[in-house]
Amino acid sequence: MKRTPKTPFLALLILSLAWLAACSCNDREDRLAKIRGTHGESVLAATGADVIQESAGARLFREKTCNTCHGDDGIHPLLPDYPILARQGRDYALRQMKDIQSGNRASGYAPQMQAVIKDVTEDEFIILADFIANELGGGAPIGGQPDPESPGAKLFKTKTCTACHGKDGKTPILPDYPRIAGLPREYILRQMRDIKSGARANSMAVLGMQGVMHLVDDEQMTQLADYVSSLPK
Ligand code: HEC
Ligand code: HEC
Known part of the structure; x- marks a missing residue:
């Protein structure tokens, strides 16, 4: 049989999978590092194949079809009221993915995502x-030029949004609170409405925000969405 250049690659992959299965290490970080190594750069580099090197996260993002809705760069989603994922906080993103998978967060289009991510494992969510937090979108700009004199800018302070989300919308008080700066205007508006109405009630944290939403009416939510979407992330 003619040896194809693929044979050493397959042998290496099978060997490393067997090694992984035999490995008795329980430490989580260790195990994750090994998954990264198996799927990621090291194996690709070892083949010497002419392939674009990519991280385990980048590969999973495509394999699990996340990119079809969220865009290859995580900045240009399929629809204008889908979220921008690039540079979202790690702990917040992790909690949302698990809440969407469990059906805890089922407002808006979350059920459509749930249908696709049924088989994603906890370890894969962490990767x-x-x-999402560190690589997706590279350094590409998100958001625009906020107008500090706009009605939304004033509401952002007076309606206490800054207390949880930070003055710039990207320094939340807790790591599992979202970075909202530069999210799409239509997405922001929909989330504010869903949180206010109670349609999105996936955590104790979200109930905290619901508690202040009586302070803003529909027109003010529109002004806030204009402002927050213009904040650079
Ligand atoms: C079918 C389209 C679709 C697919 C596929 C999809 N998502 Fe989503 N995702 C959405 C939509 C839409 C939302 C916002 C839900 C809503 O309407 O409130 C969302 C929300 C999220 C959020 C929370 C964002 C925020 O700001 O709260 C994260 C994180 C996320 N997706 C990550 C992923 C990852 C990772 C994958 C792949 C494993 C994935 N998504 C696959 C459509 C999708
Ligand atoms: C008491 C803290 C708190 C306050 C005050 C607050 N928020 Fe939030 N907000 C949160 C938390 C926590 C979440 C994420 C909810 C979850 O856990 O899923 C959130 C979610 C959001 C989201 C959706 C983010 C996403 O990626 O899906 C938007 C938009 C938002 N807040 C805007 C605002 C605005 C505008 C104000 C002021 C009117 C405000 N928030 C006030 C805590 C707060």
């Missing part, structure tokens, strides 16, 4: 959350 994806790291990827």
